[in-house]
Amino acid sequence: MPNILVVEDSPTMRQLISFAMRRVPASKVIEATDGVDALKKLSSNGVDLILADINMPVMDGLKLVSLVRGNPAYKEIPIIMITTEGAEEDKKRALSIGANAYLTKPVQTQQLVKLVGDFLSK
Amino acid sequence: MEEGSIIKKADEFLQVFKKGEEFTKDILRENERLRFKLAEVEEMLARGGEEARAGVYANRIKLLEDELKSLKERFMQVEEENKDFASKYLEVEEENNNLANLYVASYQLHSTLDFSEVLRIVLEIVINLIGAECFGLYLVDEKTNELEAVAAEGISASELPRVVIGEGLIGKVAKEGDSYFSENIEASSRKPDEPIVCIPLKIKEHVIGVIAIYSLLVQKRSFSHVDYELFNLLAGHAATAIFSSKLYTQSERKLSTIQGFLDLLKDKPRR
CATH class of the missing domain: 1.20.5 (Single alpha-helices involved in coiled-coils or other helix-helix interfaces)
Structure with missing residues (x-):
């Protein structure tokens, strides 16, 4: 059963993404409210994929990506960014530090589900 | 022979x-x-x-x-x-x-009765689900009959002036109760009196406030069917949630004031 870590400070978005992940067969969602919370959840759960927002309090999504990529234990976990930041340079920056995909809000659920499915099947 | x-x-x-x-x-x-x-x-x-x-x-x-x-x-x-x-x-x-x-x-x-939390949820919905970048949430001030910005994103609520009901685009939407959608939603304007979208927050026919959107996120180029559904939902459900949480917060405040008086009265004879 793949574990999907949803890192998002907005409860509305967390619930919406968790709802969408119900359509990923036999997956389990673990929720985190910011980067620090995500690192804690990462260490206590086997995580197969991370869905992370960029703008979050305490620790933002970009910092989280660089810390995850810096840890050999989590290096291979696919990370999909979901953010309101739609500028091309934001996308390039996120991908250059190790994010695998970049989606902008408002997120298209079908696109998100397909992307998650593709990464989990690899 | x-x-x-x-x-x-x-x-x-x-x-x-x-x-x-x-x-x-x-x-x-x-x-x-x-x-x-x-x-x-x-x-x-x-x-x-x-x-x-x-x-x-x-x-x-x-x-x-x-x-x-x-x-x-x-x-x-x-x-x-x-x-x-x-x-x-x-x-x-x-x-x-x-x-x-x-x-x-x-x-x-409808998950909370806390007024400020309801306002935060409305902002979250407008940002994350609709894709607005700059907008203000106005509520009717019953005493002055004016609209006052109580929350905003991309602009400070204090920068948004009070609006007299019936005056200007926002005032007109509050008075008539009909949504307004600009023909050119890609044109972003941060002028407080020139929103590209105006949604009245209504409880039945009574308007309690207005959401005025000034610009959308760069990746948001048009409104889809679900956006209009969300606008309708906001018009009704956000209005009810804001109104009930405001009443609840006010009653909580009144209750604590009354409780304070009662405590004071209880304490007095002892002194």
């Missing part, structure tokens, strides 16, 4: 022999003719069999061609049906997603 009789018998025998020869020749000719005839008949029969076989094959081919044609038609029909099902499936999936968005928005709006 004997010699004459012998010659006569020899002539007779010769005649018989000649007749026998002619008869044999006749038989041989007849035999030849019959053989020829037989060959002809055999050839005709052979030719007739091939034609019959060709006829059978032609019929089979025609039947198979008809079957192939009907199978092709059925295949096309099934393919069309498949396409139809696929597009219906996508439609249903999109509708499911839209309903999930609406459910989550509605669930979140």
Whole structure:
């Protein structure tokens, strides 16, 4: 059963993404409210994929990506960014530090589900 | 006499022999003719069999061609049906997603009675689900009958001036209760009196506030069907959630004031 870590400070978005992940067969969602919370959840759960927002309090999504990529234990976990930041340079920056995909809000659920499915099947 | 009789018998025998020869020749000719005839008949029969076989094959081919044609038609029909099902499936999936968005928005709006939390949820919905970058949430001030910005994103609420109901675009939306959508939603304006979208927050026909959107996120180029559904949801559910949480917060405040008085009264005699 793949574990999907949803890192998002907005409860509305967390619930919406968790709802969408119900359509990923036999997956389990673990929720985190910011980067620090995500690192804690990462260490206590086997995580197969991370869905992370960029703008979050305490620790933002970009910092989280660089810390995850810096840890050999989590290096291979696919990370999909979901953010309101739609500028091309934001996308390039996120991908250059190790994010695998970049989606902008408002997120298209079908696109998100397909992307998650593709990464989990690899 | 004997010699004459012998010659006569020899002539007779010769005649018989000649007749026998002619008869044999006749038989041989007849035999030849019959053989020829037989060959002809055999050839005709052979030719007739091939034609019959060709006829059978032609019929089979025609039947198979008809079957192939009907199978092709059925295949096309099934393919069309498949396409139809696929597009219906996508439609249903999109509708499911839209309903999930609406459910989550509605669930979140009614998940708390804390006024400031309800305002935060409204902001979250407008940012994350609609894709607005800069907007303000105005509520009617019952005392002055003016609209006052109580929350905003992309601009400070304090920068948004009070609006007299009936005046300007926002005031007009508050007065008439009808949503406003600019024809050019990509044109971003941060002027407080020039929103691109205005949504009245209504409880039945009573307007309690307005959401005024000034610009959308760069990736948001147009509104979809679900956006209008969300606007409708916000118009009703956000209004109810804001109104009830405001009343609850006010009553909580009043209750704590009354409680404070009661505590004060209880304490007094002891002193």
